[in-house]
Amino acid sequence: MRASVINRxxxxxxxxxxxxxxxxxFAMAILWSIVDPSQAWSYPDLFPAKVSFQRWxxxxxxxALRDALVNxxxxxxxxxxxxxxxxxxxxxxxxxxxxxxxxxxxxLSLLPLVVPGFVIAVFMASLLLNLGLYNRFASIMLGHCVxxxxxxxxxxxxxxxxxxxxxxxxxxxxxxxxxxxxxAVYWPALKPGVLAALxxxxxxxxxxxxxxxxLGSPDxxxxxxxxxxxxxxxxxxxxxxxxSLILVVPNVALMLVLxxxxxxxNPAMVSGKG
Amino acid sequence: MRxxxxxxxLLLLLPGLGLILVLIGSVIVMxxxxxxxxxxxxxESGFSWEHWREQLDGRxxxxxxxxxxxxxxxxxxxxxxxxxxxxMWLRRPFRGSLFAGALLKAPLLVPGLVAAxxxxxxISFHGFFNELMVWLGIIDRPIRMQNDRNGYGVIFLQVxxxxxxxxxxxxxxxxxxxxxxxxxARDMGAGSIARFRKVILPLTLPxxxxxxxxxxxxxxxxxxxxxxxxxxxxxxMAQLMVRLKGEFGGYHEAGVVAVLLMALALxxxxxxxxxxxxxxxxxxxx
Amino acid sequence: xxxxxxVTKTFEDGFRALKGVSLNAGRGDFVTLLGPSGCGKTTLLxxxxxxxxxxxxxxxIDGTDVTREPPERRDTAMCFQSYALFPHMTVAQNxxxxxxxxxxAKDERLARLNALLTQVDLEAHQHKLPxxxxxxxxxxxxxxxxxxxxxxxxxxxxxxxxxxxxxxxQVRIEIRALQREHGFTAIYVTHDQAEALAMSDHVLVMRExxxxxxxxxxxxxxxxxxxxxxxxxxxxxxxxxTVLGEDGPGRWQVRTEMGTVKVAxxxxxxxxxxxxxxxxxxxxxxxxxxxxxxxxxGTGENLIQAPIVARVYQGSFTEYVLDAPERPAVSLRVHAxxxxxxxxxxxxxxxxxxxxxxxxxxxx
Numbered sequence: 001m002r003a004s005v006i007n008r009x010x011x012x013x014x015x016x017x018x019x020x021x022x023x024x025x026f027a028m029a030i031l032w033s034i035v036d037p038s039q040a041w042s043y044p045d046l047f048p049a050k051v052s053f054q055r056w057x058x059x060x061x062x063x064a065l066r067d068a069l070v071n072x073x074x075x076x077x078x079x080x081x082x083x084x085x086x087x088x089x090x091x092x093x094x095x096x097x098x099x100x101x102x103x104x105x106x107x108l109s110l111l112p113l114v115v116p117g118f119v120i121a122v123f124m125a126s127l128l129l130n131l132g133l134y135n136r137f138a139s140i141m142l143g144h145c146v147x148x149x150x151x152x153x154x155x156x157x158x159x160x161x162x163x164x165x166x167x168x169x170x171x172x173x174x175x176x177x178x179x180x181x182x183x184a185v186y187w188p189a190l191k192p193g194v195l196a197a198l199x200x201x202x203x204x205x206x207x208x209x210x211x212x213x214x215l216g217s218p219d220x221x222x223x224x225x226x227x228x229x230x231x232x233x234x235x236x237x238x239x240x241x242x243x244s245l246i247l248v249v250p251n252v253a254l255m256l257v258l259x260x261x262x263x264x265x266n267p268a269m270v271s272g273k274g
Numbered sequence: 275m276r277x278x279x280x281x282x283x284l285l286l287l288l289p290g291l292g293l294i295l296v297l298i299g300s301v302i303v304m305x306x307x308x309x310x311x312x313x314x315x316x317x318e319s320g321f322s323w324e325h326w327r328e329q330l331d332g333r334x335x336x337x338x339x340x341x342x343x344x345x346x347x348x349x350x351x352x353x354x355x356x357x358x359x360x361x362m363w364l365r366r367p368f369r370g371s372l373f374a375g376a377l378l379k380a381p382l383l384v385p386g387l388v389a390a391x392x393x394x395x396x397i398s399f400h401g402f403f404n405e406l407m408v409w410l411g412i413i414d415r416p417i418r419m420q421n422d423r424n425g426y427g428v429i430f431l432q433v434x435x436x437x438x439x440x441x442x443x444x445x446x447x448x449x450x451x452x453x454x455x456x457x458x459a460r461d462m463g464a465g466s467i468a469r470f471r472k473v474i475l476p477l478t479l480p481x482x483x484x485x486x487x488x489x490x491x492x493x494x495x496x497x498x499x500x501x502x503x504x505x506x507x508x509x510x511m512a513q514l515m516v517r518l519k520g521e522f523g524g525y526h527e528a529g530v531v532a533v534l535l536m537a538l539a540l541x542x543x544x545x546x547x548x549x550x551x552x553x554x555x556x557x558x559x560x
Numbered sequence: 561x562x563x564x565x566x567v568t569k570t571f572e573d574g575f576r577a578l579k580g581v582s583l584n585a586g587r588g589d590f591v592t593l594l595g596p597s598g599c600g601k602t603t604l605l606x607x608x609x610x611x612x613x614x615x616x617x618x619x620x621i622d623g624t625d626v627t628r629e630p631p632e633r634r635d636t637a638m639c640f641q642s643y644a645l646f647p648h649m650t651v652a653q654n655x656x657x658x659x660x661x662x663x664x665a666k667d668e669r670l671a672r673l674n675a676l677l678t679q680v681d682l683e684a685h686q687h688k689l690p691x692x693x694x695x696x697x698x699x700x701x702x703x704x705x706x707x708x709x710x711x712x713x714x715x716x717x718x719x720x721x722x723x724x725x726x727x728x729x730q731v732r733i734e735i736r737a738l739q740r741e742h743g744f745t746a747i748y749v750t751h752d753q754a755e756a757l758a759m760s761d762h763v764l765v766m767r768e769x770x771x772x773x774x775x776x777x778x779x780x781x782x783x784x785x786x787x788x789x790x791x792x793x794x795x796x797x798x799x800x801x802t803v804l805g806e807d808g809p810g811r812w813q814v815r816t817e818m819g820t821v822k823v824a825x826x827x828x829x830x831x832x833x834x835x836x837x838x839x840x841x842x843x844x845x846x847x848x849x850x851x852x853x854x855x856x857x858g859t860g861e862n863l864i865q866a867p868i869v870a871r872v873y874q875g876s877f878t879e880y881v882l883d884a885p886e887r888p889a890v891s892l893r894v895h896a897x898x899x900x901x902x903x904x905x906x907x908x909x910x911x912x913x914x915x916x917x918x919x920x921x922x923x924x
Contacts, residue, residue, distance in 0.1 A: 003368075004572075010363065011370045018377045021434065024402055025392035032395065090290025093283050109291050111298045113488070116495025116539055118512040119532045123304040124297070126525045130304075130313055146297045153290055207385040209498055214516070227387050231502050237395070244388040251383050454644035457611055462658035462709055463632045472657075476648045 026248075032241035055238040063239065068221040069246070075137065075222065076205040079144040080198045086145060087152035087197065094153070095160025109154075112147050120147065121214035128215075136220040143211040148204050152197040159193025192261055199258045203251055223247050305536070309529030316523075325526040334514065335531065342511040343538055345425055346494035349432035350486045350546065356433065357440035357485070361448045362474070375445070379438045386435060390502035393431055394420055420503065427503040432493045440485040447481030448474065471557045479554050486550060487543040494539045511535040561587045561745050562608065562713055567617035569603055577603040579769040580617070585745050585762070587712075590736070592748045594756040595766035596792070601749045604766070605715050608747060610634045621713065632661075637706035638715040641722070643698045645690040651701050652677070652686040658709035676704040679738065696727045703735065707742060714739075716748040720755065732759060753793045757781060765789050786920045790837040797892050799884075800922050801836040803829050811913065817884040818892060821862045824913035835919035840879065840895040842915035846908035860910045866892060868907050880907055 034051040035041045037058065041048040059065050093099075094106060112120070120143065128139050163186055171181045209224040216225060223246060230240040307313050311322035329335045360378060364371055381389065396402045397419040404416035420427065451474060459469045475482075497512040504510065509517060511531055519528035564583040570576045577600045585591045593601040606612040608619055610631035618627045626634050637658070645654050655676055659669040677683045680700040690698055699719060706714055716735070720728045736759060739746050750756055756763050757777040764774040765788075773780060773789045784790035787798050801814040801823075812823045816836055823829075823836065846863060866882035869891070877895045884890040894909055901907055 007363075007368050007370070011374055014374050014377065018380075022377070022380055025396050028395050028402055029392055086289045086293060088290075089286040089288070093286035097279075097283055099280070099283050105287060105291055109294060111294055114491060114539070115298055115302070116491065116512060116535055118495055118497050118515060119305060119535060120298070120301050122515055122519050122525075122528055123301045123308070123532060126308060126313065126315070126519075127300055127304050129315055142297070146294055149290055149294055209385075209387060210512075224385060224387055227391070228498070228501075231387065231391055231394075240391050241395075244391050247385055247388050248383070251385070255383050452642060452644065454640045454642045455646060457609075457631070458638065458640060458644035458705075459646070459657070460611075461609060461631045461636070461638045462705070463661035464657075465632060468661060473646060 029241045029244050032238050033245055035238055037238075056242055059239050059242045063226065064221050065223075065226055065243065065246075068223050068226040071137075071220060072206055072222040072224075075141060075144070076202045079141055079148065079205040080202040082141070083145045083148050083152045083201045084156075084194065084197055087149055087156055091153050091156030092160050094157035096163070106157075110150050113150050117147070117208075117210035118214070121210040124211070125214050136216050139215045140211055140220070140222075143215060144205045144208060147208065147211065148201045151200050151204065155193050155197045155200070156190070159190045162193075163189040195261050196258060199254050199261075203254055206251070207247070302536070305529050305532040307529070308525045309533050311526060313525075315525065325530050329527055329530040334509070335534070338509045338511050338514045338531070339534060339538065341425065341508045342494050342496075342535070343542060345428055345432065345496065345500075345510065346490045346538070346542060347546065349429050349436060349493040350489035352429065352433050353437040353440045353489050354444075354482055354485050356437050357444050358482075360441055361444035362470075364445055365448050365451075378441055381435055382438045382442070384435070386431075386498045387502070389431055389435055390499050393427065393434070394503055397427065421506050423505045423507060425500075425505055425508075428496070428499045431499045431503055432489070432496070436489045436492065440489065443481045443485045444478060447478040451477050475554050476558055479551060482554075483547040483550055486546050490543040490546055491539045494542060495535060511538065561585055561589070561622060562747070563618075563620045564604070564608065565618045565620075567604070567607055567614040567619065569600075569607060569612060570615045577769055578607070578614070581766075581769070581771055582617075583747075583764060583771075585713075585747065587745055588739075588743050590739060590746045590748065590759060590761045592750060592756040592760035592763045593766055594750060594753060594763055594793075595772075596751055598768075599766040600769040601751075601766050602717055603769075605638075605717055605747060605749050608713070609636050609638050609715050635712040636715055637709045637711035637713070638717065639702050639706050639719045641718040643690075643702040643722075645698060645701055645705070647690055650687050650689055651682055651693070654690065654701055655705045655708045658705065662709065672708050672710075676708055679741075680704045680734070695723055696731060699723060699731055700734070703738065707738065707744075710742075711744060713745045713747060716746060716750075718750055719748075720750075720752075728755075735759070757793070765792065783917065784837065784919065787835045787837060790917070790919060795840050795893060795895075796837045797840060798919075799836045799890070801829075801834055801918075803832045803834060812918075814916075817887040817890040818864050818866065819885055821864075821911065821916060822913040823916040823918060825916075825918050827918070829918040831921035833922040833924075835922055836916055837919055838911050838916050840893040841877070843894040843896070843909040843911055845894075845896055846910060861913055862911045862916075863908060864892075864911065865906050865908045868901055868903050868905050871901070871903055882907055 031041070031048055031051075033055055034053060035048040035055065036050040036052040037054055039048070039050040090105075090109065094102065094109075124139070124143055128134070133139065167185045168181060171185050176184060206222075207224060208222075209228065212220075212222040213225050213228060216222065221229075223243060227240060227243040227247060230236050230243060304313060309325055311318075311320055311325065313319060364375055384392075394401075397404070399416050399418060399420070403419070404413075407413045408416060455477075456469060456473060459473050464472060495512050496510055497516065500510040500513050504513075512535065515528045515531040515535065518524045518531060562583070562585040564581065566580045566582055567578050568576070568580050569578040579600075581600070581604055583591065583604070593604060595601050603612065607614050610626070610629060610633075613628065618625055620626060621635055631638075646657065649657065652673060655673050656669055659672060664672070673686075674683075677686055680703060682697060682700060682704070685693060685697060690701060693701065699722075702719070719735070720731055723731060732755065735746075748756075748759065757780075760777055762774065763777055763780050765772045765780060767788055773785050775783075780789065781793055784793065784796070787796075790796040791798060799816040799818065801816045801821075804813040804815055804820065807813045807822055810824055810826060812825065812829060814821055814823050814829075814834075814836060821836075844860065864885065866885050868880050869883055870881040872879040872881070874895075877897050880894045880896065880901070882892040882894060884892050894907065
């Protein structure tokens with residue numbers, strides 16, 4: 001009884017703290033994005049005097065947001081699919097084979113997470129300059145693939161390890177062709193992992209700033225780089241609010257989808273143990 | 275047969291791990307190489323300590339190094355300190371614990387730049403926080419909190435973004451300790467502090483070290499929080515590196531900073547993890 | 561020593577795990593709580609240990625009420641089913657944990673450690689981590705760790721359930737030997753009736769949160785009072801009987817599925833319609849029964865003749881499954897030591913009237 005009362009109090013405290021650190025910041029961003037340009041929102045007004053979607057229209061019409069959205073949303077799916085294809089063989093080796101140096105392989109595959117992102121960005125730029133390669137889209141795509149390979153390898157190797165050998169043996173014993181075996185045994189175990197890897201890499205690619213900023217500058221913009229430009233010297237609060245919301249909302253939606261997927265999948269997937 | 279198997283495994287590792295090693299390897303080689311004068315884009319390319327000497331003599335680099343080390347250490351320790359009690363609280367499921375966990379982990383979904391924007395929105399001169407304080411009568415007129423000199427804003431943002439991550443790792447680790455083990459300790463006379471020190475801390479040490487290392491590395495290499503909310507009087511290492519590269523095309527100078535930043539990330543995080551281990555071991559003995 | 565009085569435990573979700581359970585154990589007693597899973601035996605153990613606070617009732621140790629004392633302040637030590645060894649501590653550190661917590665002087669602590677390591681035969685492994693040990697060795701570490709506190713009461717929560725059969729017998733003997741040597745009171749939870757009969761001084765058979773029957777192992781086995789106890793402990797033939805009338809002092813005529821039989825009992829049946837049980841090994845094969853000599857001379861009352869449905873060779877005895885003569889849907893089981901009958905033949909045997917037992921009333 002006593003513990004449950006304490007828990008209730010703590011939850012109320014937590015909700016209070018979360019209002020401070022989640023609800024208010026987001027509420028302010030939403031309000032700033034709908035302040036009508038004709039009437040400024042300033043102290044001591046609690047709410048904007050006049051609200052409209054004029055800011056959204058302005059940002060859309062006057063800035064490079066449209067290009068940035070096109071760039072980000074072409075880049076992210078390409079990165080997600082390419083990363084998945086690149087990660088699968090390595091994940092298969094880690095998940096289904098025992099070999100000397102396996103731990104070293106697992107540790108080394110985390111390398112892109114350990115080297116600071118801006119070091120990778122700056123010296124990848126210099127590497128590409130030295131090699132004389134100038135395609136910005138391809139450079140950022142390659143960089144993102146390498147940067148997010150660790151996530152895909154980790155998730156997929158857990159999935160591969162979950163494929164049950166006795167089921168594979170049973171399928172072979174019953175005369176299943178390789179394709180039938182994949183369909184009946186591998187795919188059910190792999191499916192949640194594949195979707196999780198795709199979604200996580202997609203989100204990461206949309207969010208990524210360092211490589212997009214360094215390799216893409218000055219003319220190739222993504223949503224985060226355009227947000228950065230609104231936060232810099234020409235700070236336009238309403239524009240930044242619009243872009244922030246554009247960046248966050250799909251993220252949250254995708255993560256909710258992911259949560260659903262993982263809940264319906266194997267519990268070992270969710271806890272990430274493997 | 276064994277050779278064929280080894281060949282197969284190598285082949286399988288090639289597109290994933292191989293690509294990682296080639297690209298990250300060349301990036302590191304580029305950084306080292308350019309810092310000592312190789313791979314020059316213009317002019318002479320050849321070995322020289324010149325760029326190191328030049329950078330190490332300037333005060334800018336050392337200030338940045340110290341600043342980044344300070345931000346990284348403070349942020350990682352604060353995040354873990356905050357996450358521990360919450361992880362303990364969420365160890366056993368109760369009514370509303372899932373909701374509480376989801377609320378706490380929400381910042382994981384917010385990209386760094388968005389977090390920075392939201393934050394400066396709240397603390398800006400005419401932001402919510404100032405107006406609330408004025409309205410409550412705590413202060414007479416708004417105070418300037420944005421880009422504070424001590425980097426508290428950056429540390430706040432780091433903790434805001436990284437505490438949920440530490441929480442994720444620690445909750446998993448704390449939940450993996452069986453009730454029986456804790457009950458056994460209790461049964462043998464260990465009170466709640468002794469149980470925490472002698473059983474929970476040592477058993478969650480790997481998760482705590484992982485959280486510290488990853489947060490440290492991330493915060494040491496931070497650019498966006500610093501650029502938006504950090505002090506204007508000092509650069510973080512990443513910021514300095516980008517500035518040196520950007521303004522003057524100075525890849526050699528940036529290389530020096532990059533090598534030092536990698537060294538900071540590597541040795542700093544290892545040292546932090548090592549010290550934590552020593553502290554936990556000592557705590558077990560007392 | 562240990563006294564549990566009318567303990568009831570209702571969990572927050574409304575589940576009543578214990579319904580007014582009482583238990584008494586003297587110093588050095590070996591008391592077993594026996595029952596199927598979900599009967600409340602582990603809950604009772606946790607109430608005694610102090611991990612759970614009862615909703616009603618009291619727990620006292622050595623005359624002191626400890627109902628609200630936390631486990632760390634009770635003179636009990638628990639041996640967990642999962643062993644619950646500290647994975648980050650060596651065998652020696654595990655054993656020393658309790659004495660360290662209780663600030664036992666170093667000399668004394670080391671003396672206890674060394675004595676226990678010898679007793680459980682783990683000197684060679686004292687610097688290993690638990691994960692490097694076999695299941696039996698881990699079990700012995702858990703035992704030594706509990707004993708290092710010199711507790712008055714040791715609580716065992718199914719300590720042998722994770723061991724294989726051979727090892728189980730060995731550890732069972734070790735536990736009894738340690739108990740005799742250290743003189744602690746043991747409260748032992750198990751669902752294995754053979755284990756309960758072999759180890760205990762006193763057995764409490766539990767069912768759905770209440771004590772169904774308690775007594776010495778022999779008493780529980782030979783004189784079960786309900787069909788639950790008769791069936792749970794050992795093998796039993798359970799019949800429903802209608803009492804036809806008295807047949808002399810302490811003898812009754814009862815009509816059952818295997819015919820009308822005489823039952824000799826100190827106590828009269830509780831109702832006219834009553835459950836009756838007998839043990840398969842109490843059957844005495846009748847002389848002249850198909851090719852063979854039976855368990856004994858076999859002249860006597862309650863002669864039953866029943867067709868053999870199945871014959872199961874069990875090594876030291878053979879089990880015959882028979883159709884009850886009056887109602888073939890009911891199976892009877894007879895254990896015989898030397899007999900060669902086959903399926904389809906008829907088995908003739910006696911059940912001595914004093915081996916038939918009246919149980920509870922038949923629910924209408």
